[in-house]
Amino acid sequence: MYGIEAAANYYYSTTAANLSLAQAASLVAIVNNPVKFQLDKPDSETxxxxxxxxxxxxxxxxxLDRMLEFKKITKEEHDAAIAEPVSPAITEPSTGCQTAGNAAYFCDYVTHILQNDPAFGESADERFLNFRRGGYDVYTTLDLDLQAAAQQAIDQNVPYTFPGWDVGAVISSVQVGTGRVLAMAQNKHYSQDPAVVAGRADYTGINYNTDYDYGGSSGFQPGSSYKVFTLAEWLATGHSYSERVDSRRKSNWGAFRDSCLGTQIADPGWNPRNDAGEAGGNYSALESTIGSINTGFLGMAKLLDQCHIAEKAQAFGVHRADGDPLVQFPSAVLGINEVAPLSMATAFAGIANNGLACTPIAIDRIVDRDGNEVPVPKSTCTQAVSPEVAAGMHYGLRRVMTSGTGSQSNGALAPWAPAIGKTGTTDGAKDTWMVGASTSVATAAAVVSVTGDANQRGLYFDSGQAATARHRMWPMVMSVANAKYGGxxxxxxxxGAVAPRSGDFESYSPPAPSTPPAQPGPPAAPVPADIGRDGLSDLGGRATNGPNDPVGR
Known part of the structure; x- marks a missing residue:
């Protein structure tokens, strides 16, 4: 029990301001010897x-006698208080986020903000005391309609436990343009009591939606949903969707430029494949985006800077959930950094907001016991990419939803609104994601392996295949968002290109085809002048993803 406000609530079912003089004196008496003078042991003999x-x-x-002696109260007040019996009205405190129902993990996130953010105190100790003693009324950003939809989407599609698999399901929703966190749900019952959690796979105190410092999770690999940051850098440096790259499957990817950490060399023998086993060729950037072609994006990354790709992710608010720097290996292009679902929802909200990324917030306002407003953390919005580059991203990510890997989610929206999106599947279908946004709300929905591995394509819930549960969850939430916020x-x-070519712009030139020795004959026909925007013809074919790397889609 911390503070007079909490004591008044617990012992007398009232506020500190409304305590009678006798009740206040009884509470002060407890301080002298809490065990001897406590009022919540009605069967005590003493x-x-x-x-x-x-x-x-x-x-x-x-x-009371001492208060009269020192003239703190009048004789009349003293006598009236002395005559009042000691009659506690115990009210069990509604404390702890386990009382927050389906919003328990969002509540947990808010408590971590109150204990971590410097806005609530300079030191951890000061923030903790302010949190426990402040008597705050905290008004949050949670949208009860979206929260109910998020929990229902999980409950209807992903079980809390599954034989032989430590399954997790997460949904985070963020408002576009404000950073307000609207929903946060997962497929577990919440408890911070070790005795409750022990041996119960359906309980956890870890919030899978947030960073380690804000809920205990180290994050999950987002797979191909992370490719949007390579796409952002591709468009920002003057490349276009119609450009083609070397997207053949190979085990000698070699050097990738990195202006921050030095050249990144792909491991010898690293031979990433694509999700549907595409064999390779020279995909265009648009084909790679719509079809989530791993080798296509690696071919794009070969013409870019790994450092700048990581910087694009960071500009949109994406960072490793464990607090370490984003890794910049070649495989990072395919989404191997473990990140929080909330970070991915925040990033897509920034993309939808014409490239203006806003940091997430969960608290709208706080009022203290005296009715005074307490300053709260504000969302900070920065231009992650130019509006022109964002428009280019919209072009590709809209087509992911209408004719690509996100079409299943897009088709299930009711009411429908235009959406951008990207799917993600990690190696062996261990984790599956659907991340997307309308112009109003962004949502990340994922089914993940909390520990261990499981190929979701070979597993089935009551609702259907585990690997497609993301496409059943995401539209349930976004349909409610469309109805409430519009789109x-x-x-x-x-x-075509949406930005000028940068100084370090590189383009791909396909190798000359091998030809047999020249034979006598008529002169070769002239090469047509109009062979294509970038001097490349369509070589056809489709590109495939090796061990330990995301497999796209």
Whole structure:
């Protein structure tokens, strides 16, 4: 029990301001010897109901006598308080996020903000005391309609436990343009009691939606949903969707430029494949985006800077959940950094907001016991990419939803609104993601392996295949969001370049085809002048993903 406000609530079912003089003196009496004078042991022989809480009563009257002696109260006030019996009205405190129902993990996130953010105190100790003693009324960003939809989407599609698999399901929703966290749910019952959690796979105190410092999770690999940051850098440096790259499957990817950490060399023998086993060729950037082609994005990354790709992710608010720097290996292009679902929802909200990324917030306002407003953390919005680049991203990510890997989610929206999105599947279908946004709300939905591995394509819930549960969850939430917040038309620009070519712009030149020795014959026909925007013809074919790397889609 911390503070007079909490004590008044617990012992007398009222507020500190509304305590009678006698009640206040009884609470002060407890401080002298909490065990001897406590009022919540009605069966106590020395201080219980049978003897009128005698021990506390005597101590209370002593305090009242002293107050009269030092003229803190009048004789009339003293006598009236002395005549009042000690009659506690115990109200079990509604404390702890386990009382927050389906919003328990969002509640947990808010408590971590109150204990971590410097806005609530300079030191951890000061923040903790302010949190426990402040008497705050905290008004949060949670949208009860979206939260109910998020929990229902999980409950209807992913079980809390599954034989032989430590399954997790998460949903985070963020408002576009404000950073307000609207929903946060997962497929576990919440408890911070080790005795409750022990041996119970359906209980956890870890919030899978957030960073380690804000809920205990080290994050999950987002797979191909992370490719949007390579796409952002591709468009920002002057490349276009119509450009083609070397997207053949190979085990000699070699060097990748990195202006921060030095050249990144792909491990010898690293031979990433694509999700549907595509064999390779020279995909265009648009084909790679719509079809989530791993080798296509690696071919794009070969013409870019790994450092700048990581910086694009960071500009949109994405970081490793464990607090370490984002890794910049070649495989990072395919989404091997463990991140929080909330970070991915925040990033897509920034993409939808014409490239203006806003940091997530969960608290709208706080009022203290005296009715004063307490300053709260504000969302900070920065331009992650130019509006022109964002329009280019919209062009590709809209087509992911209408004709690509996100079409199943897109088709299930009711009411429908235009959406951008990207799917993600990690190696062996261990984790599966659907991340997308309207112009109003962004949502990340994922089914993950909390520990261990499981191929979701070979597993089935009552609702259907585990690997497609993301496509059943995401539209349930976004349909409610569309009905409540609406959704407008995205700015779109493509398939041509949307930005000037940067100074380090590189393009791909396909190798010359091998030819047999020249034979006598007529002169070769002239090469047509109009072979294509980038001097490349479509070589056809489709590109495949090796061990320990995300497999796309």
């Amino acid at each position: 201080n219980g109901v049978a003897n009128g809480f005698e021990a506390n009563h005597v101590r209370r009257d002593y305090i 407008g038309t995205f700015t779109e620009d493509g398939p």
